[in-house]
Amino acid sequence: MAEATINESPTVSARKVADWVLECARVIDENLEHLNELDSTCGDADHGSNLRRGFAGVRTLLGSEPGDKPATVLKKVGTTLVSQVGGSSGALYGTFFLRMALASGQDKELDRAALGEALQAAARGITERGQVQVGDKTLYDSLAPAVEAYSNAQSEGRSLTDSLQSAAKAAEEGRDSTVNMTARKGRASYLGGRTVGHADAGATSMALILRAAAETLGP
Amino acid sequence: MAEATINESPTVSARKVADWVLECARVIDENLEHLNELDSTCGDADHGSNLRRGFAGVRTLLGSEPGDKPATVLKKVGTTLVSQVGGSSGALYGTFFLRMALASGQDKELDRAALGEALQAAARGITERGQVQVGDKTLYDSLAPAVEAYSNAQSEGRSLTDSLQSAAKAAEEGRDSTVNMTARKGRASYLGGRTVGHADAGATSMALILRAAAETLGP
Amino acid sequence: MQKIINDPADVVTDYLHGLAAAHPDILRFDAEQRIVVRTHPAKPGKVGIVAGGGSGCEPLHNGFVGRGMLDAACPGEIFTSPNPDQIVAATKAADSGAGVLHIIKNFSGEVMNFGMAAELLAFEDLTIETVLINDDVAVKDVPGTAGRRGLGATILVEKIVGAAAERGDRLDALTSLGRRVNARARSFGVGLSSCTPPLRGRPIFELPDGTIELGIGISGEPGRERVPMLTAREIAAVMVEEVISDLQPAGGANILVLINGMGATPLSELYVLYGEVEALLRERSFRPARRLIGNYLTSLDQAGAALTVLELDEEMTKLWDAPVSTPSIRWGE
Amino acid sequence: MQKIINDPADVVTDYLHGLAAAHPDILRFDAEQRIVVRTHPAKPGKVGIVAGGGSGCEPLHNGFVGRGMLDAACPGEIFTSPNPDQIVAATKAADSGAGVLHIIKNFSGEVMNFGMAAELLAFEDLTIETVLINDDVAVKDVPGTAGRRGLGATILVEKIVGAAAERGDRLDALTSLGRRVNARARSFGVGLSSCTPPLRGRPIFELPDGTIELGIGISGEPGRERVPMLTAREIAAVMVEEVISDLQPAGGANILVLINGMGATPLSELYVLYGEVEALLRERSFRPARRLIGNYLTSLDQAGAALTVLELDEEMTKLWDAPVSTPSIRWGE
Numbered sequence A, B: 001m002a003e004a005t006i007n008e009s010p011t012v013s014a015r016k017v018a019d020w021v022l023e024c025a026r027v028i029d030e031n032l033e034h035l036n037e038l039d040s041t042c043g044d045a046d047h048g049s050n051l052r053r054g055f056a057g058v059r060t061l062l063g064s065e066p067g068d069k070p071a072t073v074l075k076k077v078g079t080t081l082v083s084q085v086g087g088s089s090g091a092l093y094g095t096f097f098l099r100m101a102l103a104s105g106q107d108k109e110l111d112r113a114a115l116g117e118a119l120q121a122a123a124r125g126i127t128e129r130g131q132v133q134v135g136d137k138t139l140y141d142s143l144a145p146a147v148e149a150y151s152n153a154q155s156e157g158r159s160l161t162d163s164l165q166s167a168a169k170a171a172e173e174g175r176d177s178t179v180n181m182t183a184r185k186g187r188a189s190y191l192g193g194r195t196v197g198h199a200d201a202g203a204t205s206m207a208l209i210l211r212a213a214a215e216t217l218g219p
Numbered sequence C, D: 001m002q003k004i005i006n007d008p009a010d011v012v013t014d015y016l017h018g019l020a021a022a023h024p025d026i027l028r029f030d031a032e033q034r035i036v037v038r039t040h041p042a043k044p045g046k047v048g049i050v051a052g053g054g055s056g057c058e059p060l061h062n063g064f065v066g067r068g069m070l071d072a073a074c075p076g077e078i079f080t081s082p083n084p085d086q087i088v089a090a091t092k093a094a095d096s097g098a099g100v101l102h103i104i105k106n107f108s109g110e111v112m113n114f115g116m117a118a119e120l121l122a123f124e125d126l127t128i129e130t131v132l133i134n135d136d137v138a139v140k141d142v143p144g145t146a147g148r149r150g151l152g153a154t155i156l157v158e159k160i161v162g163a164a165a166e167r168g169d170r171l172d173a174l175t176s177l178g179r180r181v182n183a184r185a186r187s188f189g190v191g192l193s194s195c196t197p198p199l200r201g202r203p204i205f206e207l208p209d210g211t212i213e214l215g216i217g218i219s220g221e222p223g224r225e226r227v228p229m230l231t232a233r234e235i236a237a238v239m240v241e242e243v244i245s246d247l248q249p250a251g252g253a254n255i256l257v258l259i260n261g262m263g264a265t266p267l268s269e270l271y272v273l274y275g276e277v278e279a280l281l282r283e284r285s286f287r288p289a290r291r292l293i294g295n296y297l298t299s300l301d302q303a304g305a306a307l308t309v310l311e312l313d314e315e316m317t318k319l320w321d322a323p324v325s326t327p328s329i330r331w332g333e
């Protein structure tokens, strides 16, 4: 059934991956204050600044030659985030892109399934790195439903673009679901019940990043 | 000439001295904030609080028997101010009352002339203790003209009450004269020209204390 | 924002250069690798002691590099854990063949970055052990959560383990010693204001006059709850109750009391608090045998303080008293 | 007002009780006479070293009582010099037959109260000498004025003279040593905020964001002038220019650099400032040979810092390095 629509789906090249992360850099900049404010209600108010610092590094790096295969770009992004962000989000987003890189292997182009596997690997990486589950009020609450939505869409035979759109939408719903959660991981967890009523900063940035994916990797 | 009016003038008893310092305590309380504010524009904002602490001690002390002669009361007041106020004003007002005590000797009552001498001794004490001159923008700028006015009134043969009224008035003018001065002594001197435009805190309290004298020692 | 800084983005770097300039005989700043290391490396065979964390908590950890405490520290950005590269570099710098102990405060970021560093170091010929500090009783240690934060016990572990390393203890002994100290220490912090991170330029949260935050950490975030202002005596009572009911030291136990300022609280207030805390501890029959009072683990310019109590044994006491020579803790030599 | 205190009227007393409780092996608080004295009196024949001043400047002076520094301190109310009775009591407590040196900061109140105390002590069988500290170059030392304030040089004189007293120097030697140190030291302070005295309950003055006070003292009063906010580098330039143009140390001179925080400025900022100051001093060919960086002479919760430079000679350097054991300065034993 998946096979039926495969020709309609474009694949993901190194160039597209680079476009994606550049778009990530743009939306993070755009949402800088918002992400910091979300982090301030129950953390240390730096989530936006942290990601901006990291993606600024990524932008510089990709200004030159992005690389010949998706894994090259993804690995550069992951390494840059790990070493230029630090904190929770450096480790987590770094892991996210590094695991995608690992899963992408030597492929020059990622097809719809390969991208799905990469996303799944990334999500597994996050659970391992963060010891996190759905419901802990973290970026995983956006990522987990997104990965699930993507894989459902894919098994339903929907296109890459469609699958990414479903993923982005699920991520945004996941982000919204964090509003009523009590944080169990990250700095916010120290505030106990006081975290209820605000979306998690990381869940919000993850939704932005997956929306950026839908906008850049699909079409 | 002074002799001509002496019978009209009452003398100053230990009781009257006690009334004076209790009135000082009252007006200092009343002007607490004002004195602190004056001290804040060019000092450390505590002149009112310092004097209040001192006169509160005095009030307690005089609650019992004030003493049989002016010197006894004045000495108690001086010692209390020295030890309960500290800072510049403890040393200065302490010296003020102690020197008055010393000048009052064993007299049971101070006549107009004796009070004049006591005030003069107090003023000399301040110049020695504070190494201060007229024009330095301190409490001496109220005290010096007051002592002079008192002695002028006295040589003109005016009554004790009158002489004290002249002194109080001169003190108030002296206080006002400090507005345009640049401080050369005390904490305010560190601010240089920035002290111009505000009356000196100590000059203000000194004017209050001499006004209190006119109100209590004369009649 | 009123701060003695240059470009807000350079605060950490400028601070580290200044620190190194001020203590050339104790430490140096490797600007390339962004680590702080001893000027005179420890003698071969000594276990290396490494710690790191977000900046903004000065003097922790950089101010504790030196004889008798840390061999290397890796400072992250403000309130941001260091990255794995820094941790790897610090670890290598601290290693002289006897292995390296990582002292890690239990914050997600710190745990994850040290974890990634450990994965990278697994390929090297170098043994690492880990002591995880989690002494903050304000955080309920419920399974499935991130668990308690690491607060003041960090300093105590660094000092005690540092002294033991200096006398030649082996890595496994140091690891269990560090864990023992952490297990016998508890902390509780109170915030009287927020703090202003340089890049943010304004306070992290607004704390209306007349209210305080109970159960704060060290990154300027709000605490467990906001309550009306308390007196020093009442704050001491809350702290002592929280810490002692959780630690439950033996009756009559010798204890070490750390009153740690958050950065903007005057020393006089810390001593007022100490006086109240000591009285309450004595009432409960505990004996303050060692004390440390000052700003050791701060949150930039936050006002507030935290109590840490460590139940001492003879070994810990001896190691606490051992000579130490760092920019911020120095005695005995 | 957000402070860790009980009744605002009791802050000084509560602090002193806490201080004594925290350092029972070093000092005790005589609540009756309101003085702080060493727990173990110095050996007979040692000259006593006494200092005192308004409270609010902690750790000065109480935190410097102990072996190698002060024998006794007399703390006044907040920003209020001690009274003559306290000074007399401290002097008597410090005397062991070899005389007592009064270290007096040049503030009207302090000078007058120490003066009155000296008059009272004239009747006793006890020799007193005086070192007047006046190192603040922000104040123009014009005849007829109160002259320069005493700032950071106070700590340096207390440490150096304290060490010399400990090794047995006589009163006259100590007096000239103290005056020599004072003569070779200059300071300049900058305020980034006002401070809040407990009894007042609100700041002494308002400092609009984006402005700072140049040439402040240590009682929270405004400074010589208010200017737009400066960077750390610019602040360092002002401080170094003010201090060096007045002190005029010999080219290539060894100097001691004290970067003193006013109470609410984080240690990291003090190090940022130190880095800039050291660079400027080196440019001018001076060699920072000793440093002290931290909150040693504060103004409650004021933000800001002061630079003190002392032109060292060998004698001073040796005495600076000598062992000292006080609550707030401790090394070498």
Ligand SMILES: Nc1ncnc2c1ncn2[C@@H]1O[C@H](COP(=O)(O)OP(=O)(O)O)[C@@H](O)[C@H]1O
Pocket (backbone or CB within 6 Å): A039, A043, A044, A046, A047, A048, A050, A051, A086, A087, A088, A089, A090, A092, A129, A130, A131, A132, A137, A138, A139, A140, A185, A186, A187, A200, A201, A202, A203, C079, C080, C081, C108, C109
């Ligand atoms: N253990 C964890 N697992 C997954 N996500 C986490 C974990 N800890 C924190 N996070 C995420 O990280 C975000 C905070 O990132 P950031 O503010 O950049 O780091 P820091 O907490 O170091 O300041 C949180 O909003 C949360 O989504």
Ligand SMILES: Nc1ncnc2c1ncn2[C@@H]1O[C@H](COP(=O)(O)OP(=O)(O)O)[C@@H](O)[C@H]1O
Pocket (backbone or CB within 6 Å): B039, B043, B044, B045, B046, B047, B048, B050, B051, B086, B087, B088, B089, B090, B092, B129, B130, B131, B132, B137, B138, B139, B140, B185, B186, B187, B200, B201, B202, B203, D079, D080, D081, D108, D109
């Ligand atoms: N040397 C001096 N001679 C005379 N008066 C002085 C002198 N120094 C200070 N004063 C007076 O003392 C007042 C300040 O007193 P106060 O605020 O109580 O003391 P402090 O300066 O110790 O805080 C000043 O307003 C001034 O009138």
Ligand SMILES: [Mg+2]
Pocket (backbone or CB within 6 Å): A039, A043, A044, A045, A046, A047, A187
């Ligand atoms: Mg954060």
Ligand SMILES: [Mg+2]
Pocket (backbone or CB within 6 Å): B039, B043, B044, B045, B046, B047, B187
């Ligand atoms: Mg005053």
Ligand SMILES: [Mg+2]
Pocket (backbone or CB within 6 Å): A044, A046, A087, C054, C078, C079, C080, C081
């Ligand atoms: Mg952070």
Ligand SMILES: [Mg+2]
Pocket (backbone or CB within 6 Å): B044, B046, B087, D054, D078, D079, D080, D081
């Ligand atoms: Mg005062």
